[in-house]
Amino acid sequence: MILDPIGRDAARELARRELDKPIYHRDRPSWLERLWQRFSEWLHELTDRAGAPGAHGNGGGVLSLIVIVVLAAVLIGLVVWVMRGRRNVRSQAEGLLEEGPSTALDHRRAADEHAAAGRWPEAIRERLRAVARDLEERAVLEPRPGRTADELAAEAGAALPDLDDGLREGVRIFDDVWYGDRPGSAEEYGRMTALDDRVRAARPRPLQPAAESEVEALRW
Known part of the structure; x- marks a missing residue:
């Protein structure tokens, strides 16, 4: 019995269906983990720019420092806002x-x-x-x-x-x-x-x- 050869498009579709099976994605990070990883990489890049030799001469280091300070201020403000009602002396x-x-x-x-x-x-x-x-x-x-x-x-x-x-x-x-x-x-x-x-x-x-x-x- 001779089977008809599978065309290129059909083979691509079969491969896509196979790779879509959950078994191939068990170890894939969740979207939240991927988002946190990207944020961590971006923050690490900012700190590297701020501390790089000569970075302050071209303004890139200063800008990175400003962004880091703003992020820290926002984080501190958020924590204070969350805890304000619970620690209010009144x-x-x-x-x-x-x-x-x-x-x-x-x-x-x-x-x-x-x-x-x-x-x-x-x-x-x-x-x-x-x-x-x-x-x-x-x-x-x-x-x-x-x-x-x-x-x-x-x-x-x-x-x-x-x-x-x-x-x-x-x-x-x-x-x-x-x-x-x-x-x-x-x-x-x-x-x-x-x-x-x-x-x-x-x-x-x-x-x-x-x-x-x-x-x-x-x-x-």
């Missing part, structure tokens, strides 16, 4: 609830009004205030003027251990938008609303027998 000193009577319902209404107007930092703050006031109204937490957001997360997390992570995340969002000057978003406000709903439905952890015994002992 977040560890200012009380979350203002003096004067208020209810959790008052704060929820205020939060929804701010959200409707797109004022996300104010809306997020009022939602966290609603959480704090709700816990006080249900005697989960003792009313205490000046309680900070961080203290709220720690104390409420001890009383509601299943919500400890959610409470800390809510405080982080609050710190980022209120003290870190981030704009906030509808998605973040939605997470705060979900946290408020979970806290309202949660029941505090009952006292342990040892703790109850200590309370009885104090009474006597």
Whole structure:
């Protein structure tokens, strides 16, 4: 049996299909790895130009130094912006609830009004205030003027251990938008609303027998 010879175009197509098989690309770097490699090579080239003998005479070294300084400044600024809300001293000193009577319902209404107007930092703050006031109204937490957001997360997390992570995340969002000057978003406000709903439905952890015994002992 004589097989028809394969033409040049058909052979090229068969070779292309064969090389497209995943087995030939298992060790190929991802697009992110390739991008990082190109950036590293470009940065290495800049540093070589900046330090090359005679580079400053033709202006190439100076330009490379300027680019490196700008990149470093942008990187430092980005790190400061990301960490600003989490390291702001005010977040560890200012009380979350203002003096004067208020209810959790008052704060929820205020939060929804701010959200409707797109004022996300104010809306997020009022939602966290609603959480704090709700816990006080249900005697989960003792009313205490000046309680900070961080203290709220720690104390409420001890009383509601299943919500400890959610409470800390809510405080982080609050710190980022209120003290870190981030704009906030509808998605973040939605997470705060979900946290408020979970806290309202949660029941505090009952006292342990040892703790109850200590309370009885104090009474006597």
